[in-house]
Amino acid sequence: KAGVTQTPRYLIKTRGQQVTLSCSPISGHRSVSWYQQTPGQGLQFLFEYFSETQRNKGNFPGRFSGRQFSNSRSEMNVSTLELGDSALYLCASRPPFRTRYIGHQPQHFGDGTRLSIL
Amino acid sequence: GENVEQHPSTLSVQEGDSAVIKCTYSDSASNYFPWYKQELGKGPQLIIDIRSNVGEKKDQRIAVTLNKTAKHFSLHITETQPEDSAVYFCAARSGGSYIPTFGRGTSLIVHP
DSSP states (O other), rough: OOOOOEEEEHHHHHHHOOOEEEOOTTTTEEEEEEEEETTTTTTEEEEETTTTEEEEEEEOTTTTEEOOTTTTEEEEOOOOOGGGGGGEEEEEEEOOGGGTTTTTOOOOOOEEEEEEEO | OOOEEOOSSEHHHHHHHHOEEEEEEETTEEEEEEEEEEEEEOEEEEEEEEEOSSSEEEEEEEEEETTTTTTEEEOOOOOOOOGGGGEEEEEEEEOOSSSOOOOOOOOEEEHH
């Protein structure tokens, strides 16, 4: 079974531009979450999508947005890029819940998109 | 919300030694605790997890222990090997949220 696929792997942008990152979850996974990883802040949750609906949102400004398509693929968009947006952006998908252990299914991460802002 | 503290931030051991990474959490409702290993240039990969109704879980050289009363859990790696060198993250998921809160990570270095 193919893992979580993120494209592109590397991206260089300049301040003020916008960027769109893509994530294809593991087949059968309908939940997709996005994280920002930086050396100073660690792994910070951005948002989660399930069945094309945003279900949870972290504490990030409105410049960060996302969406999910009917095939569960997800995109994340960052507008008006700032230097501080330089980070590794990780996508994770989760299998459907099993009745007995709702919430106990682990997330499976992709290898991320390294975004550098010049 | 949940807060997860992880220590140490860096751990250096000799090959063959044991390594222990400790995490504490704040929300007594947390009931699921995964551990992830992140190698350079890769995303975090799940290595072991434990539910709140279990005190200990082992998988070959890796074990996790959970003390719900003290709200802390630990990762134990025995007979460390150079390929164990990576950043390890603990996480805790509260019963009210499907989103785990991650610790800041521990950089484990295993010297041959």
